Amino acid sequence: MKNVTITLDEEVARWARIRAAEQNTSVSRLVGEMLKEKMQADDAYLLAMEQYLSKEPKVINKTGAPYPSREELHER
Numbered sequence: 001m002k003n004v005t006i007t008l009d010e011e012v013a014r015w016a017r018i019r020a021a022e023q024n025t026s027v028s029r030l031v032g033e034m035l036k037e038k039m040q041a042d043d044a045y046l047l048a049m050e051q052y053l054s055k056e057p058k059v060i061n062k063t064g065a066p067y068p069s070r071e072e073l074h075e076r
Contacts, residue, residue, distance in 0.1 A: 006031065 008016065013027075020030040061067050 016027045016030060020027045023030065025033075060073065
């Protein structure tokens, strides 16, 4: 584990102390877990975006043809 020093506004520090006490943990562990969750969410988003962008584009309007309806695009 790596130790770091952070600076918080007093209101944020108070909230963090209360939240940590409610979860029976330290402020350090609370902040570490929050950062870990944020990192995992960002990684999941990037993976989803890469998967989406890796697909071939779908042509929805051939020259002169009308655009498909919403229902046709999103068959349910």
